[in-house]
Structure formats: C-alpha cells, structure tokens
Amino acid sequence: MRLPARRIATTALCAGLLIGLSGPAVMAADGESARERTHAVSQAPLPDLAELQSQVGGLVDLGGVLTPVTDLLNAVLKADNGQLAAADADQFAAAVKDALAKAEAADADADDTDADDTVNLPGTTTPAQPPAVTAPQAGNPVTLPAPVVAEDQTATASDLTATAYADLQKRIDALVKATTAGNAEQVSPAIDGVMTGISNVVAATLVANGMPAADLAGLPALPAAPEAA
Structure with missing residues (x-):
C-alpha cells in the first residue's frame, strides 16, 4: 500500500523537528558530564602531596x-675592620636566635604530626634506615640518604637538624664576640x-626533609651515610 505524499512529508518534518530539538540537549548533557569529570580530576590530590609539602616547608624554614x-654577615663585611657597635651586633644576633628558635619549633611540630600519624603493630620495631645512595642515574631520581645510627641511639634526621641549629648559634655567638x-x-x-x-x-x-638528591651532570657522587656503630 502506498502512503500519500503529504503524510510522508509530514512524518519527515516531525522527525526533523524532534532531532533538531533533542540534539542540542544531548550535546549539552554530554558537555556537562565532561566538565564534571574534568573538575573531579582537577580536584584530586597528588598521591605524594604530604611528602612534597614537607619538602617545600623545609625550604621555607631554611630561608x-x-x-x-x-x-649579619653583610653588616660585618661592610663595617670598618669588621667591627660593629655592640647594640647593632646584639640586634643582628637576636634576629638570628629568633629565626633558629622558630625553625626548631616548626621541626618539632612536624615530628609530633608524623608521630601521631604513625601506628606500630604490637611486636614490631622501627624499620632500619635504607642503605647509602651513590650518584643518581639520569631519569631515576633518588632521595638524599638519612644518617644511619645504631639501634641503641635515638638520633634521627630531625635531631641532626637541631644539632646543626645549635652549632650555628654557637658560631654566630663567636662572630658577634669577634666583631665587637x-x-x-x-x-x-x-x-x-x-x-x-x-x-x-x-x-x-x-x-631531614627527604629532598631528592641532585642529579646535575658533573656533580661529585653523594657521600655515603655513616655506618652504624
């Protein structure tokens, strides 16, 4: 049976209208879904975010x-015969002391946070330090080795930093004394x-902050970590 030409034209017109109306809606829905997926991916945290934040924070404290x-050093170098007025020397020394105290307090807070986040199962002990790392190979970043200590010692990387702070303070005191x-x-x-x-x-x-070892060509090999006593 043959359909009238008018009915065929009417059916085709209705189909075209439906496609014209639904096409943009479908495309808009697909676009919205793609944007939502992109937004979700962009908000996902980096897998090593905590470690990277620790490294950056260590650099901030160092600065x-x-x-x-x-x-202080610039003031001494610019002074006649390297001599400063006592008041000026004391002011520089106080600024250094305050900076060292703040850095040490920040390290202590970071250690407390790490201790709170660490759970040791009964009967387990702290894992041994990793072996010393030699010069890094291209494309394979490594981390600066932490000092290895004997089991009966309590020294850690953060203890090493605190020791370095105390040592620098003594050297600053000696410089202030010499310059006055x-x-x-x-x-x-x-x-x-x-x-x-x-x-x-x-x-x-x-x-202490687990910074990656330098990999610039021409740099000498990293020193080996000290052996346990």
Missing part, C-alpha cells in the same frame, strides 16, 4: 634562618666558622 644570618672585640684578626676565622655552620644547616635540612 627564614638564612636571611638574618646573611644580614676590636680585634680584626678574629673576624675572618669567625666568618668562616659561620659559613661552615650554614653549610651544616642546609645539608641537615635537606636530609
């Missing part, structure tokens, strides 16, 4: 310590001592 120390004693010959050795103390703080901070 807070080094700034007042370099302020009127003897220029004592200033240069005291500055060298402070520079060594800075190197100790930087190295201890990098190790």
Whole structure:
C-alpha cells in the first residue's frame, strides 16, 4: 500500500523537528558530564602531596634562618675592620636566635604530626634506615640518604637538624664576640666558622626533609651515610 505524499512529508518534518530539538540537549548533557569529570580530576590530590609539602616547608624554614644570618654577615663585611657597635651586633644576633628558635619549633611540630600519624603493630620495631645512595642515574631520581645510627641511639634526621641549629648559634655567638672585640684578626676565622655552620644547616635540612638528591651532570657522587656503630 502506498502512503500519500503529504503524510510522508509530514512524518519527515516531525522527525526533523524532534532531532533538531533533542540534539542540542544531548550535546549539552554530554558537555556537562565532561566538565564534571574534568573538575573531579582537577580536584584530586597528588598521591605524594604530604611528602612534597614537607619538602617545600623545609625550604621555607631554611630561608627564614638564612636571611638574618646573611644580614649579619653583610653588616660585618661592610663595617670598618669588621667591627660593629655592640647594640647593632646584639640586634643582628637576636634576629638570628629568633629565626633558629622558630625553625626548631616548626621541626618539632612536624615530628609530633608524623608521630601521631604513625601506628606500630604490637611486636614490631622501627624499620632500619635504607642503605647509602651513590650518584643518581639520569631519569631515576633518588632521595638524599638519612644518617644511619645504631639501634641503641635515638638520633634521627630531625635531631641532626637541631644539632646543626645549635652549632650555628654557637658560631654566630663567636662572630658577634669577634666583631665587637676590636680585634680584626678574629673576624675572618669567625666568618668562616659561620659559613661552615650554614653549610651544616642546609645539608641537615635537606636530609631531614627527604629532598631528592641532585642529579646535575658533573656533580661529585653523594657521600655515603655513616655506618652504624
């Protein structure tokens, strides 16, 4: 049976209208779903977020310590014969002491947080430190090795940082004494001592915060961690 031409045209027109109306709605729905999926992915936290935040926080604390120390060093280097007025030297020394105290307090808070997040099963002990790491291979980042200690010792990476802070404070005190004693010959050795103390703080901070080892071509191999006694 043949359908009238008018009925065929009417049916085709209705189908076209339905497709025209539903097409944008379907496309809009698909677009909205894609945006929702993209938004959900963009809000997902990085798998190693806590470790990265710890590393960045360690660098922030390190910058807070080094700034007042370099302020003191610059003032001494610009002064005649490396001599400062007692009031000025005391002001610089107080700024360094305050910065070291804040950094040490921040490290203590971080240690408390890590301790709260760690659960040891009965009968288990703290795992041994990883072996020493040699020069990194290209494309395979490694982490600076933490110092290895004997089981009966309580030293940790954070203890090493605290020791470096205390050592730097002693060196700062020696520099302040030399720069106000009127003897220029004592200033240069005291500055060298402070520079060594800075190197100790930087190295201890990098190790304590698990910073990745440097992989720049030409750098010497990483020193081996000290063996347990």
